[in-house]
Amino acid sequence: MKFYSTRNKNHLVSFKEAIFQGLSPEGGLYNPEEMPDLSNLFNSMDEKTSFVDSSAMFAYEILKDDLSAERVQNICKKAFPFKPEITDAGDNIFILELYHGPSCAFKDFGASFLAASMEELLTGDDRKAIILTATSGDTGSAVAQAFFNKKNIDVVILYPSGRVSNLQEKQLTTLGGNVTALEVRGSFDDCQKMVKEAFLSKGLAALPLTSANSINLGRLIPQAFYYVYAINQLKKKFADIIFTVPSGNFGNLTAGVLAAKWGLPVKKFIAATNANKEVPEYLESGIYSPRQSVQTYSNAMDVGNPSNFERLKDIFNDDYKKMGEMLVGEWVSDDETLDAVKSYYKDKRRFIDPHTAVGYVASQRYARKLSGSCAKNSAIIALSTAHPGKFLEVVELATGVKQILPPQLEKVLSLKKESVLIDNTTEALSNYLLEKFS
Ligand SMILES: *Cc1c(COP(=O)(O)O)cnc(C)c1O
Secondary structure: OOOOEEEEEEEEEEEHHHHHOOOOOOOOEEOOOOOOOOOOHOOOOOOOOOOOHHHHHHHHHOOOOOHHHHHHHHHHHHHHHOOOOEEOOOEEEEEEEOOOOOOOEEEEEEEEHHHHHHHHHHHOOOOOEEEEEOOOHHHHHHHHHHOOOOOOOOEEEEEEEOOOOHHHHHHHHOOOOOEEEEEEEEHHHHHHHHHHHHHHOHHHHHOEEEOOOOOOHHHHHHHHHHHHHHHHOOOOOOEEEEEEEEOOOOHHHHHHHHHHHHOOOOEEEEEEEEOOHHHHHHHHHHOOOOOOOOOOOHHHHOOOOOOHHHHHHHHHOHHHHHHHHHHHEOOOOHHHHHHHHHHHHHHHHHOOOOOHHHHHHHHHHHHHHOHHHHHHHEEEEEEEOHHHHHHHHHHHHHHOOOOOOOOHHHHOOOOOOOOOOEEOOOHHHHHHHHHHOO
């Protein structure tokens, strides 16, 4: 399978080129050229198929021009020592917990697969890569964990000094080895600008810089794996399966849509957002009006102009009615989010994080719209995108209860921060990179 750029359909690249490029040269996003029918493959799997096996079988269909079945299996095995867990939340709503990876967020699936793919593809190639990425918190910790100790790969992560949470900062700055954290005297926007300019800089052209941000195809594809796995677990019990996806940049949702286009039996996707509701509005009206983001409790979804929207629109040939047949939008307020964290704890004695709560509220709302008989054979699977321990303050605000952190998070808190403080200029970044890597 080849991949084309959303800004130039004639520009076809291999999976390998796509993942080392990130963005296409025209600034577009890569999408798969073909929409193969993988129904038979999906039918051949069931609840006993392991996450690694179902992921490798599916990935091989997409990557077989680039990699043998054995190498794909290897990548999946290395990438996924963790897997999704499903809990029954009652009333035919299930929570798909995607937070059992090293950084405790669903981004671990994408980052880990990308890292394992890059390492595999660089093997025997006598090439090196330097991953350069800016983070406002969550992405950086998943990327750092995923690329830690990978052969022939160095990682440089920029984050805004004093503007990420203590836990996030510890996750970024305590790995050492091939991971360097640059603490920038400036904002997240400064960090992003510096990274963008570094990629364009002639002075840095000799360095093998590559990105690992969420538009990278190598992060997108593995985000389809857990939809396949979840369907395998529940398809014998329910005729119709609906997924709810708490969304910000819409990479997670786009991956699910691709799997459905390739024959995964998904009845519908609920695109759940916080008050940054430009996509639910588009689904309602056909009018897309990107804007400045507003701050909410589910801050990893505070996005006013989602970077994957271009990709999503392209998959539906810019036909908003077609998109509406597969997606329905629901947006959820901060008050509803807090209420949901609180009532979930009260009813089930379990914590959910604010992003998961957005999806849960949207799921309940949609369940009420389904009529009685249909609801019996229907399941809604709500994706849970972060461990509640990553959002201690909000969860405590909602429930009045302090959580015990999972061991992965507890451990980093006691480690010593190591970062390199730099100014918020591209020159400062260039100087650092040239000194370290040439
Ligand atoms: C990144 C993130 C999201 C949003 O995912 P997108 O793929 O950008 O839509 C939701 N929840 C959490 C916890 C995240 O970190």
